[in-house]
Amino acid sequence: MPQLTDQSATGAYEDERERTGTWMTPAEYGASRTAVWTAAVVLVTDMRGRILVQSVDYRADQLLPGGAVDAGEAPSAAAARELREELGVDGRYPRGLAVDWIPADTPGFPPEMRFPGEILHVYDGGTWTPDRIEAVRLPAQEITAIHFAEPADLPALMDPGDARRALSALRARVNGSGAALLEDGFPTAPTALDRLGVLRTRRIPQHGAWQVGPVPEPLPVRDLSAWLFAPDGRVLLLVSRATGAAHLPPPTAGATEDALPLGYRSGDQGAHARTAARLTGLPPGADPEYARLLATPEQVRELSDWGPAGEDELAAVHAARDRLGLPVPARTPLTELPAEAALR
Template sequence: MPQLTDEAAPDEAAPARSAPDEAAPDRSLPARDGSAGTWMTPEAYGASRAAVWTAAVVLVTDTDGRVLVQSVDYRSDRLLPGGAVDAGEAPSAAAAREVREELGVDGRYPRGLAVDWIPADTPGFPAGMRFPGEILYVYDGGTWTPERIASVRLPAQEVTGIHFAEPAELPALMDAGDARRALSALRARINGSGTALLEDGRPTVPTALDRLGVLRTRRTAQRGAWRAGPVPAQLPVRDHRGWLFAPDGRVLLLIARATGAAHLPTPAAVATAAAFPIGYRYGDDCRAEGGEGVHARTAARLTGLPPAGDPAYARLLATPEQVRELSDWGPAGARELESVHAARTRFSLPAPARTPPTELPEAATRW
């Protein structure tokens, strides 16, 4: 950072030093190469700084993991709640004000999910606007219950409606940059590792979820009711997946590299020990695609991996909560998690802290 001075002439005498043996150079004098050094007047320094806009938006999801977007009367695509930060206003205060003005809902949103730098040459801004670039803060609005959603009251103008969208729908509903930013912020929330730094909606340090493009494909709905315990003999099993625990309490999660789709592995695909059934899903969605059946779930210790895993899938370790947030399981997902944590306790494993899902190293399966 340049040094500031009120002096206009760089070659005026410097103030006397109190310690004659100080070795710091006198920057009020010209440098040895004849340049004026780094002194700048406050006026010159202020003029040299980049000027950008500042805005704040809030990412809200419902209990099914869908993202709240709103329709407005001044553009065709949809937006997250939020808007410009007023002069002298803190970004978090702007976020709360905008949600109150646009949706009629009071709240505080102190947790940042992402900070995005939007360059001045971003397409879509009219030339007359002289868009200088923008710093945009994305705050975590949390998960809204049906009761809170029902309390939304739209203003007389500007916001014409709200909609909860499947994350994979956002690129079709929003401006491309807005959709990238929203998905990056949603992945940052699932990662639980703090605020993500973005440039034009892209993380400067992508996590595994970012690199694999998780949530770009619509999640497969499995909304059948949860039943704990073994599958009854009279019910056919249409799908069998495993909650396979690593020693740190996390579980194995597969991500399709081509689509970013997330799902639990089949127990037979990897080496396991101490397997036992924890429950099954049963309902209308389990009878789809040509027949009745249930989705069975088994818990087991993960003890090893095949020598050459399927290259079509990335193998991640994630917390059970992260697995649920990447899945579309409906209200029964909470009951399934209860059974999963009961299985973890039965294995005497720790409750894992929320950290970004990581690709599975062989060492992670050693007990």
């Protein structure tokens, strides 16, 4: 930062003829700084992990709720004000998920607007229950409708930069490691979820009621997957490198101990069954089409479309973890494992 002069006893600045080096007057320094707009939006999900987007009367694509930060207003205060004005919902949103720098040459801004660039804050609005969603009240103008969209559908519904920003913010929420720094919606320090493009394809819905225990004899098993616990209480998750789809592995994905049936969901063509076991090692030369990550059970739940019964499955998972004598895992960014990994 260039050095500003100190005021003399008379309040006048030093004579400009005495300048040396990078000395600047306050007026010159202020004129040299870049001015940008500031905005704040809020990322809200429902119980299925879908994102709240709203339709507006002044553009064709859809938006996260939020808007411009007024002069002298804090971004978090602007986020709360915008949701109150747009959705009729009171709240505070102190937790940031992302801060994005939007360059001045971003397409879509008319030249006469003289868009200078923008710093946009994305705040975490949390997961809304059906009762909270039912309480939404739209204003007479501007917001014409809201709905909850599958994360993978955002690029078809939103401006490309808005969609990238929303997905990056959602991945930051799942990782739980603080706000992501973005440039035009792209993370400056991509996590494993960003690198693999998790949530860019639609999640497979499994909405049947959760039943504890083994699958009854007459009911065919449609598929079998496993909660495989590492020593720190996290579990193994597979992610397709081609599609970014995340799913639990089969029971044969690694060396295990103390396997037990966990439960199942009934579907149209049979049961989606789960087992649980202690994971002691991973074989070398695993399928190169899939990345292997360690995640908390809650993170697996947030990357899945299991409906309300997902909470029942999550409770069964933690009961199994307790039976296996494993700790409650801390939420940390999902960790990609190397080709060969010993987990003892």
